C-alpha cells in the first residue's frame with residue numbers, strides 16, 4: 001500500500017495551499033462579515049483551472065483524478081469554507097452531472113464554460129417538502145410543443161443567483177411509475193430563462209459568503225433537448241451524483257477541521273495562564289491530540305473513497321462513511337477550538353468563531369448524518 005501522493009497531486013496541493021493562504025485566508029473574515037460573494041477570487045481560481053479539476057481536458061477541465069480534486073478542496077476549505085462549498089457545489093454536482101449524463105452537445109455548450117470557470121453551475125434537488133426524502137419532489141415538468149414547462153420551487157440552492165451563475169440542473173416529476181411513485185427526470189435550466197427566478201440570499205449561520213437561494217419556476221419553458229440523461233432516470237442519476245459529492249463534502253470538512261487544529265495549536269502555545277502556556281496542561285494537549293487523530297482518520301477515509309472511485313470500484317459506502325465521520329469531527333474540532341481559545345474564541349476577531357459557525361452545515365448538506373447512516377446501514381444489508 002502506497003500512501004505517497006503522486007507528483008501531480010503534490011503540485012496541486014501546493015498550488016491550492018499557497019493560493020488559499022495568500023489570496024483567500026486574508027479576506028475570509030471580511031467575506032464572512034459582509035456576506036459578499038468573492039467574484040475576483042472565483043475568477044482567479046477559474047484562470048488557474050481550479051473550477052474544472054476532475055473534468056476531462058476534452059471539455060476544458062484539468063483532467064485530474066477525483067482524489068486530486070478532493071485534496072485541492074481540503075486546502076481551499078482550510079482557508080474558507082464559503083469558497084470551498086462554492087467550488088464543491090459547482091464541480092461535484094452540476095459539472096459531474098453534465099459530465100456523466102450530458103450529450104456531447106450539452107457538454108460543449110455548458111460543461112466547457114463551467115470547467116473554464118467562466119460560468120458557475122448549481123444543482124437544485126431540495127424543495128420545501130422534499131429534503132432528505134428527495135424523491136418526494138413536487139416540481140413538475142410537462143412536455144408541450146417540444147418544450148418542457150416547469151412549475152415548482154427549490155430551496156437552499158447554492159450558486160444559482162450570482163452574476164456568473166449560468167444554469168441550474170433540477171429534478172422534476174415527469175410522470176408516474178408503474179409502482180405508483182413519481183417518475184423523476186433531470187433538466188438543465190439556464191439562468192435568464194423566462195419564468196425562472198431566484199429569491200434573495202438567505203441570512204445564514206455560516207458559509208455566509210456562499211450564494212444560497214430559493215428558486216422559483218413558474219411556467220418556465222425550456223427546449224426539449226434540455227432534458228439531462230434519460231427520461232425517468234433522474235432519481236438514479238442524482239443518487240450517483242450525491243455519492244461523489246459526499247467525498248468532496250468530507251474533504252471540505254477535513255479542511256476546516258485542520259484549520260481548527262492549526263489555530264488551536266498556535267494559540268495554546270502562545271496563551272499563558274498559571275505561568276505556563278496552556279498547551280502544557282494535559283487537559284488542553286489531549287484535546288489537540290484527539291483533534292489531530294480524528295482529522296488524520298477522516299482524511300484517510302476520504303482518500304480511500306476517492307481512490308475507490310478513481311479505480312472504478314464501488315465506493316458509495318466509503319463515501320457515506322467519509323462524509324459522516326469527517327463532518328461530525330469537523331463540528332467536534334470547531335467546538336474544541338473555541339474551548340481552547342476561551343472567551344477569545346467567542347469573538348468574531350478570531351477565526352475559530354467563524355469555523356464554529358461554518359462547520360454545522362457539514363452534517364446537514366448533501367445528506368444529513370442520519371441519511372449517511374441509512375446509506376451505510378443499507379450497504380451493510382440492513
Ligand SMILES: Cc1cc2nc3c(=O)[nH]c(=O)nc-3n(C[C@H](O)[C@H](O)[C@H](O)COP(=O)(O)OP(=O)(O)OC[C@H]3O[C@@H](n4cnc5c(N)ncnc54)[C@H](O)[C@@H]3O)c2cc1C
Pocket residue numbers: 089122123124125126130131132133155156157158159204207212361364365366367368369370371
Ligand atoms: C447552506 C445550505 C446549502 C445547500 N445547498 C444545496 C444545494 O446546492 N442543492 C440542493 O439540492 N440542496 C442544498 N441544500 C439542502 C440540503 O441538502 C438539505 O438541507 C438536506 O438534505 C436536509 O434536508 P432538510 O433540510 O429538508 O431536512 P429534513 O429532511 O427535513 O430533515 C430534518 C431532520 O430529520 C432527519 N431525518 C429526515 N428523514 C429521516 C429518516 N428517514 N431517518 C432519520 N432521520 C431523518 C434529518 O436527518 C434531519 O435531522 C443546502 C442546505 C444548506 C443548509
